[in-house]
Amino acid sequence: MSPILLPALVIFPLLMAFAAFSDLFTMRISNKLVLAVIVTFFALALLVGLPLEVIGMHVACAAGVLVVALVFFNFGWIGGGDGKLIAATALWLGLGLLLPYLIYASLLGGALTLILLAARRYPLPERLRAVTWIDRLHDSKTGVPYGIALAIAGLLVYSDSVIFQRFLA
Numbered sequence: 001m002s003p004i005l006l007p008a009l010v011i012f013p014l015l016m017a018f019a020a021f022s023d024l025f026t027m028r029i030s031n032k033l034v035l036a037v038i039v040t041f042f043a044l045a046l047l048v049g050l051p052l053e054v055i056g057m058h059v060a061c062a063a064g065v066l067v068v069a070l071v072f073f074n075f076g077w078i079g080g081g082d083g084k085l086i087a088a089t090a091l092w093l094g095l096g097l098l099l100p101y102l103i104y105a106s107l108l109g110g111a112l113t114l115i116l117l118a119a120r121r122y123p124l125p126e127r128l129r130a131v132t133w134i135d136r137l138h139d140s141k142t143g144v145p146y147g148i149a150l151a152i153a154g155l156l157v158y159s160d161s162v163i164f165q166r167f168l169a
Contacts, residue, residue: 008047009167011040012092012158016151019085023147025133029081037088041163048166054094058162061098062091082146089154097157104153105146113144 015037023029045055069083078086086105093101116137124138136142158164 008044009164011044012037012161012163013155015040016089016154016158020145020148020151023081023145023151024137027079027136027142027145029079029085029147031084034081034084034088037085038091041088041091044163048163050162050166054162058091058094061093061095062087065090065098078146079143082150085147085150089150092163093154093157093161096162097160100160101153101157104156105149108152109144109146109149112146112149116144 015033019029019033019037022033041058042055045058066083066087069078069086072078073080073083089101090098120138120140124135128134128138137145
């Protein structure tokens with residue numbers, strides 16, 4: 001692999017880390033971040049020479065995930081940012097890695113939810129209440145920053161992705 005291409009391998013992990021921290025600290029995943037995930041997929045897919053048919057299958061996978069995510073959002077089961085992030089991540093991973101990604105995201109998200117529910121049963125120490133994002137996270141009226149689970153799940157399967165594998169070839 002060319003040393004020039006090496007930084008491209010870390011684009012997806014950096015975007016996932018940013019999504020996780022953004023959701024943790026603000027309970028938001030911005031549209032700009034999701035757009036960056038999408039744009040970098042297409043840029044790197046073309047850079048590594050993915051065939052248009054493969055790119056098309058990744059787009060179809062992401063579109064299907066987005067439709068399901070919109071239904072989940074409509075029922076109030078997930079946040080809008082989470083739905084967009086899961087679809088953008090599915091664009092990177094494609095149908096072949098979608099099931100492992102969803103399993104990891106479900107397990108990690110479930111664990112995160114259980115930990116938050118357990119922590120919210122106890123009063124938050126006063127010093128921690130002064131930290132805005134911790135106080136917000138502890139509030140039982142606040143949702144779960146599921147973007148953390150989505151990002152970690154994406155990182156767990158990224159090395160098996162077509163783009164990552166093409167960089168190694």
